[in-house]
Amino acid sequence: MQHQAVPGPQPPSRERYWAPSANARRATPRSAVTNALTVDVEDYFQVSALAPHIDRATWNRRECRVERNVERLLGLFAARGARATFFALGWIAERYPHLMRRIVAEGHELASHGYGHQRCTELGRTELLDDVRRAKEVLEDGTGQPVQGYRAPSFSIGGGNPWAFDVLLEAGYRYTSSVYPVRHDHYGMPDAPRFPYASVAGLTEIPISTVRAGNRNIPIGGGGYFRLLPYAASRWAIARFHREEQRPAIFYMHPWEIDPGQPRVAGVDAKSRFRHYVSLHRTEGRLERLLQDFRWDRVDRVFDVEARPAALAA
């Protein structure tokens, strides 16, 4: 079945620099590139942007919705033959070991999002080592599978804490997807490499995909942008990335992003509220289109992490 990987003459409306060129308007078949699909497995009350309004001590008492949301994602992925990498919190894996086993049993890669969802920038070396080791142990003990990948909460590895790579290597990880080469008020390292590279210590970093606009990197790999902008913008941007870079893209999302019925957290400022709740009811439909329009697989396979980690160095 052939799908259009590039939208028609309808340009994404909010971003001038995304106006499609004549080249982009030419219809092309579904891209042959297989991309990496990633899910950060955490619940709605663990999100960094809402953290100032939620005491960690209350996590245990809150209604958990992550299980049904992950099951829903697994169903969507299975229907489209897509595989993904699930970066799961140790805190979640401890409570839902059967969910972790199901992720693995359905052919997905299970990786680590740390244990307690503290930003790496808030942890010292020893605290980070404890957190990422504990998460790895919980995930591996629960499934019997080695965990190779790590994604920092809120992409919290950047210019201020490059030592985090050494810590991850020490804990036994082989790759990370934790540096976002964009400018954002909560995260990002705009001058970081845009493509997979090896840290000085030898760990492979696989950054979320961006496209260039002038001298800036524009995020195209999911998160709030996927919910905020029309789907055509994401489709067009990923197709442009393929055309320009001839590489697989990497996309990320969260289970709570397909859950419009999640409890609303009280006292959240207007900006964070908008970012968290915008278009939750549209995300599942958009995700289905994304799964249909592009090919998706696990990070370790798409970027050949297991076979040749060093070969990914830029």
Ligand SMILES: [Zn+2]
């Ligand atoms: Zn997270």
